[in-house]
Amino acid sequence: MTAEAWSEAPLSDTHGLPSWIFPPAEGFRAADLDHMPQLPAHTELIDGSLVFVSPQASFHSLMLFLLERELRRFCPAHLRVRREMSVVLGLRQRPEPDLVILRAEAVQGTSETAYEASDVLLVVEVVSPDSEERDRKRKPQLYAEAGIAHFWRIENQSDRPTVYVYELDPATTSYALTGIYHDRLKLSVPFEIDIDLTEIDAL
Incomplete structure (x- = not known):
């Protein structure tokens, strides 16, 4: 059909x-x-199959609020931040990352429902109990194969975020871990970022 x-x-x-x-x-x-x-809202497509999202815990919501706010603060003018928008990776692949950074030219209006992988610079996944396997294994593999240069995976460890930062190795089309961050996320790529992760406690 x-x-x-x-x-x-x-x-x-x-x-x-x-x-x-x-x-x-x-x-x-x-x-x-x-x-x-x-x-249902936030349905993803992985390997041609529909994936439905379970209700999210408070940590997930607070982490996304903090990251979205701070990434908008540091994001250069030629890039945009989008939350919970799906990305077309292939014919039967359309996951919905928690956050994406993409080229400003890719934003055409307010009626968009998805973006193309070629326009995306960074994808962020905040791991939930029902999505551990997908967020840790399958989705990073798909993002890397689609050529997305940067990937962050965020885990809840005792109600505090741990951020695993990956960068694409173009020779192998797979991600290499470049750092693990606990209280502070300070990076120079994909642009200058300095986020106090402990602020989640005050939200």
Whole structure:
């Protein structure tokens, strides 16, 4: 079924379930997500399969607030910060990172639902219990293969963030760990950043 067809698809005859409950044999495509009625918010597409997000803990929300606020403060004029926007990595790959930094030219208006990987400089994932496997393994692999230069993974350790910073090795199209940060995130790439991570305690 094509992306356009999903917008016309009726509810399934099986207990009134949406038609996307029954995936096509070849899996869904990235464009399908914009045309599926009743799709839950923040649904991701990984390897052609829909991934639904569980309710998030307070740590997740507070960490995103702190990072978004501080990244907007340090972000150069030619870049933009976006929260919880999906990124098209391939035909059947459309994850939704917690935060992205992308080229300003890629922002065309307020009706956008996704960005292209080629426009994204940094992706950030705040790990939740239900997403540990995806955030630590599969999604970084997909981001690296798509050529996204920087990746941060943030873990909750005793209600304090630990930030794992990775940079793409273009020779292997995989990420190399360049640092682990606890109380302060001070970096010179992808631009000058200096964030007091302990501020999460005051939020």
